[in-house]
Amino acid sequence: MPSSARFVLGLAWRETRGAGRHFAYLVACIMLGVGALVAVGSFAAGLERTVGRSARALMGGDVEIRSAHPLSADAGAAVSELTREGARTLSVSELVAMSSAAGKSQIVELKAVGSGYPLYGNLVTDPATPEPLIGSGRALVHGSLLSRLGLKVGDRLTIGEGEFTVSGVILQEPDRAVGVFSLGPRVLIDAGDLKGTRLIRPGSRVRYRELIRLPRGSDAEAVKERLVARLNDPILRVTTYTHAQPGVRRFWRQLTVYLGLTGLVALMVGGIGVATSVRTFVRGKLETIAVLKCLGADWRQVLAAYLCQTVLLGLGGSLLGAALGSAVQWALTPVLSPMMPVPLEGGLSPRAILTGLTMGTGLTLLFALWPLLDVRRVPPALILRHDVEPRLPGRRPWLAAIPIVAGLTALAVWEAGSLKVGAIFIGGLAGALILLAAGARLVIEGARRLPRLRSLAWRQAVANLHRPGSHAGIVLVSLGLAVMLIVAVALLEQSLRAELAERGPGRAPAFFFIDIQPDQALAFRTLVAEKTGREPSLTPVVRSRLAAINGAPVSQDPRQRREEVWYLSREYVLTWAAEPPPENPVVAGRWWTAEEAQREPLISVEEEIAKNLGVTLGGTLAFDIQGVTVTARVANLRRVEWQTFNTNFFVIFSQGALDGAPTTWLATVRVPPADELAVQSAVTTAFPNVTAIPIREVLERIAGVLDQIALAIRLLAGVSIATGLIVTAGALSVSRHQRLYQSVILKALGATRGLVARVFAVEYALLGAAAGLGGTALAAALAAGVLHWALDVRWGGSPVTLAWGVAASTGLALAVGFLGTFRLLGRRPLAVLRSE
């Protein structure tokens, strides 16, 4: 080993003496943030692994053809061809329907499967039998349906117009969409029994899935390409198991990215603690550094020694964090597993651990570098001088900030997995830090300029904020950042909840009734009017798909990503109207007159979708309605508020233009909560095929999902608060000796313990309140920005939450300050002063 390296390592080792407190604090700062990252990363990896390994079971086959209509003859032929080549196929139909038993009714997600279900994976039922429990009027149901309808296995259950016997309970369904929420419990029946329910009628909303299990060794992608080329039908979605459940994956990926970024905030707060701790450490070592320089040490060697020491500590903290995160993930896996269709795989994730270690160590290095660069500026002559806070000559190496900021941005981009999100994250964080630092400067200057206060405790406490050695700046920034995060989360949650509540029971209709057949519309209207005393509002609905834009036919290009073409391949639900719907302002063109409507089919298009489709006023759209193409000219563009519970449409036809098309009716019904059940039963009994979607229940379920997500985010934001408190405690501990000495001298001069305690209490309460004010102000700005630009939801945050933010921050700072100082209060002056 070269002598220089030996000197550096030796110095790094020797300089650990007596620095236990600094080191413990540094490790704690990094540990929690890395723990959060590793826990989230391991969870995401476990999920990815589960989905990857069970992909075939999750989709139910190697290839899936999905459509809103039964397979066309052409598609059927293509599938039969595959069967001849040795593939096994299975048809699955999924729809929502009403079930009822003993006078109670309940919306269910009905799934009718052909024989041989499932092609992959296992259907786990109770009782467990090798024989199928469906067919011949038997239905398997999810346990929650039994409790809601008060049924047990063996009881009768009506679905649509079909009569079934409950044959068992579904414990695990391999290809159940891991949706965030469902409309109702699952009911599984045989495809042969579906007809008897009489739920499949023209215009009914059904998802048809044709599942294909290929012979071993077949290339699923090649089969998919072949099918896409042959069918060339934009409304058919052909996917392979490698893309099983894209929506679910996207949802979880986004959620884990945001959770990961929330964890990264905790790590950044910890980084601030690292920077402070290292700065204090260097300040305490100025004489040592000066002496080393006097003896001929190069600043690079000294810097290398301290850097080496700090990075090793960062690694140690990261290792502890990784262990903590893995333990948390290990504990959580069994809790989360029941929410998944296949058992969630736990276990250590080397990738998540490695990422956490790199993040923790890298962040320590970057945050420590800036204060450590002061080593360069320590003049050897420093040992000859004494100063309260020695001023180092020369400039701060501002150029060094460039690699530091670049490094932090790289870490954020890596965690976010996106340049844009990572850059927004770092930009937002930097903005928050700059504002908080400016706020801290303001508080410290304000304390300096404040006129003399009457109360001694207040006077001393305020003075402590600006005196040499004050740690007001660091506490305000780190605690403020953590407060910002947790209050912003609370405000967003509150606004979303307020939005839900506003559209909830009071304003929203009690029910949507869907799939009302044309010959039932009149009877339905009469029945509901009789039961509720109010006319329901009925809207005609025609299901279609887009066939051509301005005369150019629409076709599915397999190279295009689904997100980019959703507006081409989606199902278009059409309606007609003679008058523009209320709350749908026409933004271009004008509504049609009766004469204009008679001359040719006209349409009113929602402005955003018109932009996506590339049609303007005067352009044409053609729709395929079960084989019949209707072309219409765009007469006007409308603006739609999608968040309302009104029935809104992308495309509205002129009256008469859709005459003869297979139509169903959709009804919105308003009824007091107490009458909901009675109305639902009356309608389901009279019209078994009509499905009631209870809006209140759906809203409650959305609120429930929101609860779970909010809990996860709150937990991670809590890690930031914990780290912020560690930083505060560390800042306190750094000045512990100074505080002890000050309190003892004050006592020797006659101050009571109460007075000394009051001085510290007021100081910490002031710090906490200032951090709380700054943090909540930024949180309000952040939440308002996210609500306005990202969620398009109105501000629903309560001033009480803001007040809570300030109060909690004050209380926590006070508690940490008290815990850090109360033991000092009992110390007798003589012993302390004599040891000085």
Place this chain on the structure above:
Amino acid sequence: MISVRGLGMRLESGGQPVHVLTDVSLDVPARQFVAIAGPSGSGKSTLLGLIAGLDRPTTGTIVVNGVDLTSLSEDGLARFRRDTVGYVFQSFHLIPTLTALENVAVPLELADESEAPDRARELLRDVGLAERAHHYPVQLSGGEQQRVAVARAVARRPTLLLADEPTGNLDSATGKQIIDLLVALNRNLGSTLVLVTHDPALAALADRVITLRDGRVAGDEQERDAV
């Protein structure tokens, strides 16, 4: 003024009990200038600290101005120190984050005196440090720091002025200045001055010299005179 009876102080050192003071009894009348002399480790500073109420004795009583210190609570002791005692430490013990002026103002502020800053400025002028009012302790020389400490000790015109080797960390010329200052204040204020020193020349200035050895009173010059 001061009445000490049967005073004992035992401390733990390395797990072993050490008797720092054993059965010390003495009386000091008001306005007297007493020097407590003796070799290092004889218990001088501990005795002074106990008289100031900075710690509690293991046995015995200390009565100052008719108040039994051993019966006072922690806060009672704090108030006693505030209202009665001025203390000068060997190593100054100024609060490092406070300027000279702020350090002197602390006892005045503790007593809620409204004119604290003005009074502190006056006191600093009296000890010749008007120009250094806004300097922090580390920016002052040892002699200057001790003058600030003296100004702080006499700020409230205490009836009892205690000084623990106030010149121990200073050169002889500077030490002389400090002693002159203390003696002058003792005369002007009419307070009792108890000074701990191991410097016989310094002790000779006092009205009376009490010598401690191994935690016991080994001599009392005035008593000897009386005998």
